[in-house]
Amino acid sequence: MKTSLQETNDPARMGEEEMAGAANIGSPAAARVRVRTLLAVPVAASVALVVHLLVSKEQPETQSYSIFLCIILGSAIVAAAVQSFSSHLRRWLRHMCPIIAGAVSLSCLWEVITSGLRLLPLPYFPGPAGVLQSLIDDRASLLDSAWNSLQLLLAGYALGVAVALVTGVCIGWFNQARYWGMPLLKVVGPIPATAWIPLAMVLSPSPGLSAVGIIALAVWFPVTMLTASGISNTRASYLDVARTLGAREAYLVLRVAIPAAMPSIFIGLFMGLGAAFLTLVVAETVGVKSGLGWYVAWKQGWAEYGKVYAALVIMAAFFSTIMSLLFKVRDRVLAWQKGVIKW
Amino acid sequence: MSANLSEGSSLSVLNVRKDFPAPDNANIHTLALAGVTLSLAAGELVSLVGPSGCGKSTLLRLIAGLDSPNSGELWIDDVPITAPSAERGLVFQDPNLFPWLTVRRNIQAGLVARGVLHEKRHEVDEFMRLVGLEAFANALPHHLSGGMAQRVALARALVIMTPSPGRIERTIHVALDRPRQRSSPEFLRLRGEILELLHFAGNATRDRSPGVGDSSSGQNQKPPEDAKPEEPDLAPRYTESRAVRSPAPPSEPLDAQVIIIGGGPAGSSLGA
Numbered sequence: 278m279k280t281s282l283q284e285t286n287d288p289a290r291m292g293e294e295e296m297a298g299a300a301n302i303g304s305p306a307a308a309r310v311r312v313r314t315l316l317a318v319p320v321a322a323s324v325a326l327v328v329h330l331l332v333s334k335e336q337p338e339t340q341s342y343s344i345f346l347c348i349i350l351g352s353a354i355v356a357a358a359v360q361s362f363s364s365h366l367r368r369w370l371r372h373m374c375p376i377i378a379g380a381v382s383l384s385c386l387w388e389v390i391t392s393g394l395r396l397l398p399l400p401y402f403p404g405p406a407g408v409l410q411s412l413i414d415d416r417a418s419l420l421d422s423a424w425n426s427l428q429l430l431l432a433g434y435a436l437g438v439a440v441a442l443v444t445g446v447c448i449g450w451f452n453q454a455r456y457w458g459m460p461l462l463k464v465v466g467p468i469p470a471t472a473w474i475p476l477a478m479v480l481s482p483s484p485g486l487s488a489v490g491i492i493a494l495a496v497w498f499p500v501t502m503l504t505a506s507g508i509s510n511t512r513a514s515y516l517d518v519a520r521t522l523g524a525r526e527a528y529l530v531l532r533v534a535i536p537a538a539m540p541s542i543f544i545g546l547f548m549g550l551g552a553a554f555l556t557l558v559v560a561e562t563v564g565v566k567s568g569l570g571w572y573v574a575w576k577q578g579w580a581e582y583g584k585v586y587a588a589l590v591i592m593a594a595f596f597s598t599i600m601s602l603l604f605k606v607r608d609r610v611l612a613w614q615k616g617v618i619k620w
Numbered sequence: 621m622s623a624n625l626s627e628g629s630s631l632s633v634l635n636v637r638k639d640f641p642a643p644d645n646a647n648i649h650t651l652a653l654a655g656v657t658l659s660l661a662a663g664e665l666v667s668l669v670g671p672s673g674c675g676k677s678t679l680l681r682l683i684a685g686l687d688s689p690n691s692g693e694l695w696i697d698d699v700p701i702t703a704p705s706a707e708r709g710l711v712f713q714d715p716n717l718f719p720w721l722t723v724r725r726n727i728q729a730g731l732v733a734r735g736v737l738h739e740k741r742h743e744v745d746e747f748m749r750l751v752g753l754e755a756f757a758n759a760l761p762h763h764l765s766g767g768m769a770q771r772v773a774l775a776r777a778l779v780i781m782t783p784s785p786g787r788i789e790r791t792i793h794v795a796l797d798r799p800r801q802r803s804s805p806e807f808l809r810l811r812g813e814i815l816e817l818l819h820f821a822g823n824a825t826r827d828r829s830p831g832v833g834d835s836s837s838g839q840n841q842k843p844p845e846d847a848k849p850e851e852p853d854l855a856p857r858y859t860e861s862r863a864v865r866s867p868a869p870p871s872e873p874l875d876a877q878v879i880i881i882g883g884g885p886a887g888s889s890l891g892a
């Protein structure tokens with residue numbers, strides 16, 4: 278427990294302490310754990326490779342999956358050989374080896390169930406080798422779709438957040454804005470943004486524009502709601518202090534209420550991002566003729582399920598990257614909260 | 621000393637009444653202050669003493685301008701108090717530092733709010749030195765101990781009103797280092813520049829200065845029965861606030877709520 282705490286606090290120093298500890302105590306148990314951890318990935322990759330070769334010896338087009346497993350195997354062995362020189366690498370390995378080994382084992386299991394035992398109907402459930410091959414074959418189209426999705430997502434999210442911050446601050450701060458805005462927010466906000474798609478397609482000159490509008494609407498509701506609640510829940514004593522320091526209203530709003538509301542605003546931003554992902558995919562499936570959602574629907578129409586799964590893999594990587602970027606921004610903006618609140 | 625005295629402002633509280641509606645029923649009002657009359661000359665030090673819930677903080681909030689009375693008047697010299705002003709600094713019982721700002725930025729907050737940071741930036745460093753926190757300039761409030769946080773709050777309240785840091789240095793020495801020393805020359809000088817109203821935490825009523833208390837002030841018609849359950853022995857003895865005109869520096873001033881009323885030339889020019 279103690280070591281894991283230190284690990285998160287000061288990674289660089291932790292490496293040294295750990296080395297010193299290992300030298301002093303020379304605990305064989307710790308060494309054995311480390312060896313087992315290091316061996317997990319090579320073993321899992323070897324097993325997966327053997328299973329793959331056994332299952333697919335008559336299918337030459339799945340070579341890329343063998344190469345992929347060999348790369349994992351090779352880099353795991355190289356990393357295990359090099360780890361004694363770098364404490365950073367060692368810590369990363371200790372953290373990541375089990376999860377990587379788990380992922381490789383899972384894809385091995387997937388291969389056994391699909392390509393090996395053929396327990397699942399084939400056109401709908403291709404094995405990992407087929408999905409990887411689709412991913413490689415159609416990479417240009419997938420990248421293009423991801424790029425289009427990114428543009429839509431960013432445009433809609435930025436628009437939604439910009440509008441929501443203004444409306445949220447107004448509703449949270451001004452009584453008049455609260456009186457008129459809150460009922461609107463309460464009545465219109467809970468309608469799922471995707472329910473507006475038919476209307477938006479009629480109203481908007483282009484499907485792309487309507488998708489941006491729908492995504493913005495989906496983002497607007499949670500961000501406005503949580504911004505308004507964060508602003509109106511600003512601790513009265515902070516405002517009292519600022520007033521006795523001679524602050525005018527602009528300072529009270531911009532320098533006191535908004536920073537105090539930031540934790541709440543970030544919860545809204547995360548909820549809005551989730552809503553934006555959902556709305557993006559639905560909008561692309563229904564109206565927009567590009568993007569990952571559209572790609573999934575299109576390939577499903579051609580019964581190319583390998584490419585459908587490939588698109589899902591890309592989506593997972595794409596959305597989780599954006600989500601972790603927002604986490605990074607939050608960690609920076611809310612650094613003052615560390616040790617105050619954990620969420 | 622008399623020259624210094626003329627720089628302060630005098631405070632008049634005339635027949636002030638303040639009540640608060642009960643949180644669950646707007647028709648029931650709890651009386652906090654009634655018929656409070658108090659006048660302080662420039663340079664006078666007054667301690668408000670009384671049990672919890674008898675209206676001390678209410679009176680301070682009225683003087684600070686954070687609340688307005690139901691009836692009665694409050695004046696600084698010949699100007700009525702209608703809103704908070706940077707000329708009346710309030711050091712709250714709870715430091716109330718802005719947790720998202722570093723120590724330096726907390727101390728600067730009042731200067732930024734009034735757009736005078738570029739003129740008085742050097743005084744921020746001076747104040748951090750005076751309260752002994754120059755090493756913590758970039759620390760966030762959650763890294764500070766309670767006493768350190770309270771010193772930051774004191775510096776934050778003083779930096780916006782000081783005529784010069786050199787004069788306030790003695791104030792801070794008195795407040796921080798020698799809280800119990802009586803009638804020191806430093807303290808007399810401080811009294812020439814600043815009016816202080818001190819509100820003691822409950823147990824300070826035990827060691828209030830004897831022989832003073834010539835001016836009665838607050839009245840509490842409805843003392844809350846459950847006031848400060850952790851100090852049950854105090855509630856029956858004092859049911860109303862007293863203003864104590866004390867020749868001595870307050871004991872433990874940093875545990876108290878302080879109003880500093882500055883009327884110096886620099887302060888006036890800043891408080892537009």
